[in-house]
Structures are given as structure tokens and as C-alpha cells.
Amino acid sequence: AEKSNSARRRFLDEGDRIILRSFVGADAKGAYVSGAQLATELGVSRPAIWGRFKRLEGEGFAFEGVPNRGYRLVRWPRQLHTALLEEELRALGETQVHVFYLPEVDSTNSEAERQLTYGRCSPLAVFSSAQTAGRGRMGRSWASAADENVYLSFGLRPNLPSESLRGLTLWAGIFLARGLSPYVESKKIELKWPNDLRIDGKKFGGILTEAKSDTDGMRTLIIGLGLNVNGATENFPDEIRNKATTLGAHADRPLLINRIAARAAHCLHQAYQHTLAQPPEGKGGLASAWRAWDCLAGQSINIRRFDTQVRGVAVGVDDGGALLVDCGSDGIQAFQAGEVTTQGIT
Numbered sequence: 070a071e072k073s074n075s076a077r078r079r080f081l082d083e084g085d086r087i088i089l090r091s092f093v094g095a096d097a098k099g100a101y102v103s104g105a106q107l108a109t110e111l112g113v114s115r116p117a118i119w120g121r122f123k124r125l126e127g128e129g130f131a132f133e134g135v136p137n138r139g140y141r142l143v144r145w146p147r148q149l150h151t152a153l154l155e156e157e158l159r160a161l162g163e164t165q166v167h168v169f170y171l172p173e174v175d176s177t178n179s180e181a182e183r184q185l186t187y188g189r190c191s192p193l194a195v196f197s198s199a200q201t202a203g204r205g206r207m208g209r210s211w212a213s214a215a216d217e218n219v220y221l222s223f224g225l226r227p228n229l230p231s232e233s234l235r236g237l238t239l240w241a242g243i244f245l246a247r248g249l250s251p252y253v254e255s256k257k258i259e260l261k262w263p264n265d266l267r268i269d270g271k272k273f274g275g276i277l278t279e280a281k282s283d284t285d286g287m288r289t290l291i292i293g294l295g296l297n298v299n300g301a302t303e304n305f306p307d308e309i310r311n312k313a314t315t316l317g318a319h320a321d322r323p324l325l326i327n328r329i330a331a332r333a334a335h336c337l338h339q340a341y342q343h344t345l346a347q348p349p350e351g352k353g354g355l356a357s358a359w360r361a362w363d364c365l366a367g368q369s370i371n372i373r374r375f376d377t378q379v380r381g382v383a384v385g386v387d388d389g390g391a392l393l394v395d396c397g398s399d400g401i402q403a404f405q406a407g408e409v410t411t412q413g414i415t
């Protein structure tokens with residue numbers, strides 16, 4: 070009785086994940102999964118398994134049963150789904166990340182900050198399908214209507230001097246460009262310094278890194294990512310409709326939002342680990358890694374920071390992540406921050 074009780078508890082707590090694990094990723098047993106086998110493995114009855122399938126069907130999955138073969142997963146949810154995100158992350162080797170999914174939140178960056186302040190374990194990944202107060206760079210807002218897009222914040226408690234994470238946001242862009250490129254094989258992902266993800270000159274993603282420090286170093290670090298995946302561009306606000314796109318609009322096949330979201334979180338984690346592993350003087354090959362995705366190099370640009378505006382030709386970034394601008398007779402200047410505009414690229 071004790072054994073069956075603990076099996077029941079496990080099934081209640083982790084049933085969705087264990088069922089989904091048998092269909093998704095590294096632990097998947099192949100196309101068909103036997104209901105009888107699942108029942109034996111989980112120590113519950115077949116009707117209990119079947120009941121779980123039904124419940125998952127209410128959440129956007131569909132299973133097809135074939136006599137003598139078992140069940141096949143034939144439809145995935147179009148919205149983010151906690152257990153599926155966890156299993157997709159697990160399939161990428163991310164077993165230590167604590168996943169939180171909220172259908173709606175003010176800002177996932179704010180939520181991650183609250184969670185870390187309450188003492189939640191790090192790393193954590195806060196995902197949401199809609200934000201009521203999504204933030205962008207330079208005090209702008211980030212359009213975050215409820216649609217099939219991803220709002221994600223990866224939260225960490227680095228306990229490190231702030232300098233050790235120089236270049237992090239640029240590395241995040243590079244890892245995302247590398248990790249998402251296989252989903253848009255016929256298109257080239259590009260990065261606009263410091264942190265816009267673009268395709269065909271239009272933005273489909275942006276990164277907002279926020280850190281809290283005290284005199285001893287960094288306390289919390291949050292890498293926020295807004296990623297337009299399958300949302301309808303008609304739903305974007307007027308002022309960005311012509312400048313924004315979605316990953317899905319350029320994909321050769323329908324994108325599974327939970328897979329993309331998990332991949333994106335994995336990329337942010339990789340970028341963090343990669344940046345930490347760099348020597349402090351920043352000689353980590355950032356300049357050359359950036360070159361592969363840089364859409365500004367060779368372009369005439371304007372860069373504005375507070376009240377000053379400088380014109381020149383972008384020539385890449387240095388290993389610390391500063392934008393290098395050839396200002397003619399004034400030589401090559403390095404910008405740590407700023408807002409870049411070009412003709413054609415806004």
C-alpha cells in the first residue's frame with residue numbers, strides 16, 4: 070500500500086512530465102508509447118494514464134492511439150506549457166533550471182527579480198505568454214500582447230564582480246543566432262548592435278539585461294528576451310508593424326513554441342557560462358564571433374548617446390563588446406552604449 074501510495078503521489082506531482090518525457094527529446098522511446106507500459110512504469114492503472122492523456126488534450130496536446138502499437142503525440146500546444154518546457158529543457162541537458170510559467174505577468178524581468186529576491190533557486194527561467202508592462206531598452210516598452218510569442222527572463226545570482234560579465238548581452242545574441250538559425254534555414258539571422266535579433270532587416274527579438282549590484286558585487290542578474298515566434302504581425306502596434314517580424318514567418322516548417330522557448334533559454338544559459346569562462350580582460354573572441362552576424366559592419370550609421378550624436382562607419386565590435394565606429398579624421402571610436410540608426414536600418 071505504501072508503495073502504491075508513493076507511486077500515486079509521484080504520478081500526481083510529475084505525471085505530465087513523465088508522460089511527456091516518453092514522447093519528447095532524448096528520453097523518447099520512439100514514435101509510439103505503450104499505455105500499458107507507462108502504467109506499469111508509473112505504478113498506476115491504465116485508466117489513470119488515459120485520464121491524464123485526456124487532461125493533456127485539454128491543454129493543447131493530441132494523442133493518437135493505434136491498437137497493438139500504443140500512443141503517438143500528434144499535436145503540440147500552441148501556447149507555452151510548464152511540463153513541456155521542462156521536458157524540452159531536459160532534452161537539451163538543462164536539468165538544473167527552475168521553470169516558472171505564468172500565462173500573464175507585468176514583466177518577466179520583474180518577476181524573475183522578485184523570485185530571486187524571495188530566495189528562489191537559481192538559475193531560473195520565467196516564461197510568459199503576455200506582459201502588461203514589458204520593458205525594452207532605453208526606457209521603451211516591449212509590445213507583449215497575448216499571442217504566440219515568448220517573453221522569457223533567465224535569472225541568476227552570480228555573486229561576482231560586475232566586470233566579469235562584460236560582453237554578456239552580445240554573447241547572448243550570438244548564442245541565440247547560432248541556436249535559432251537551424252529553424253530558419255533559408256534565411257540569415259542578423260544582429261544589430263547591441264542586442265537586436267533580425268531577419269530581412271526586421272526585428273524579431275530583443276534582449277534586456279538587468280543586474281542589481283552592491284559594493285561586494287553583482288547580486289542578481291536577469292537576461293530578458295522578447296522573441297516573436299508565431300504571433301501575427303497584424304497584432305503588433307502600428308509604430309512597429311513595419312519594422313518587426315517573427316521567427317515563424319521565415320521558418321520552413323511550423324515552429325513548436327515550447328521547443329523554441331526552451332532552446333532560447335538554453336542559449337541564454339550558454340551565453341552566461343561562456344562569458345564567465347572568459348579571462349577578465351575580455352579576450353574571448355567576441356569581436357570575431359560577432360562578425361558572423363553583424364548587420365551594421367560597413368554601414369554609415371548615426372550613434373546617439375544622451376545628448377551627443379556621432380556619425381561614422383560601423384566597423385565591428387571589440388572583445389569587450391563596444392561598437393567601433395570609424396569617424397574619419399577623428400579616428401576609430403569605441404561606444405559602450407548608445408542607440409544606432411542607419412538609413413534603411415532604424
Ligand code: BTN
Nearest residue numbers: 176178203204205206275293295
Ligand atoms: C529591446 O530590444 O529593447 C529589449 C526588449 C526586451 C524585452 C524582454 S520581454 C521579456 C523580458 N521582460 C521585459 O520586461 N523585457 C524583456
